[in-house]
Amino acid sequence: MTSTDTAPAARTAHIDAVRSRLNELLEPIAGTDLLIGLDVDGTLVDHDGAMSDPMRAALRRAARDHHVVIATGRSIGATLPIVEAAGIERGYAVCSNGAVTVEMDPELEAGHRVMATRTFQPGHALATLREVAPDAHYAVEMPDGSFHATPGFQDASFGVRAKETNLDELMVLEAVRVVVHVPDLTPQEFSKVVAESGVNGVEYAIGWTAWLDMAAPGVSKATALEEIREHLGIEQSRTVAVGDGFNDTEMLQWAGVGIAMGQAPQGVKDVADTETATVYDDGTVLVLEGLSGA
Secondary structure: OOHHHHHHHHHHHHHHHHHHHHHHHHOOOOOOOOEEEEOOEOOOEOOOOOOOHHHHHHHHHHHHHOEEEEEOOOOHHHHHHHHHHOOOOOEEEEEHHHOEEEEEOOOOOOOEEEEEEOOEOOHHHHHHHHHHOOOOEEEEEOOOOOEEEOOOOOOHHHOOOOEEOOHHHHOOOOEOEEEEEOOOOOHHHHHHHHHHHOOOOOEEEEOOOOEEEEEOOOOOHHHHHHHHHHHHOOOHHHEEEEEOOHHHHHHHHHOOEEEEOOOOOHHHHOOOOEEOOOHHHOHHHHHHHHOOOO
16 A cells, blocks of 8 residues: 555544444434534634535534534624524524524524523723733624624624724623634733733633633523523433534533534543544534434
8 A cells, every 4th residue: 555545544444433433422312302512613614614515414414303503602693604504494503602592483584583692791801801911902792793893803703894993992882702812822822811811700711813702701602502402301411512612611511422523622622522533524524423313
């Protein structure tokens, strides 16, 4: 076998091993009515925002058979296209790391409605962070899905164009989510800055870059999913979650079966029950296939 043949063969063997491990874990609940919480970036789409054809097909099949809940840090505007891609016309989505829950219903004028929001006052946290990160970019997501951000800060994850607003004005807004981004710092350096700031009274998670998401105390994807689970009357043992980021850790711990993506940081894998392949190897497709009962 040549060296050019070795890499594809090793990849196939790795994916087969992952599939076998997942199927063994998921077999006891496969084919039953499940609540499946799925992160988006790094889980359903790669870090360029692309969703593969197998992922799209598996997602639509799962949405027909189970309660698939998109659970993401994205705002409503950036979440709804993923919900549409999943073929979810009725059901729920968790946006803004648990701060906003949306119900989908084709009979509604917009096809959806905001079911719940969890807001907080970000003034103290922003004032504290400004002391240690004066050059950071700041954005506040409002309960209606709009964004206000310091000049020059726009991001596709907002789902809308942010209105430029100075930091002093941001501090008095009621928020469902606050984003802090420092382009020139590594995640490790940024984590140190946040730790030194002594920010408290809010929940926060650091992303793949120097990016901080803040929500109200006690709010996470897990808390929003738990409310949906209780509403639907689904047993805890029939819940599954898949994610790759530190904002997914509570969700992975909450689920009956929590699965980390193959490219997730070790700290995320440590709280999961197992891991799947990477997003570039359609790791979530392997999970959904294992739940199909086929």
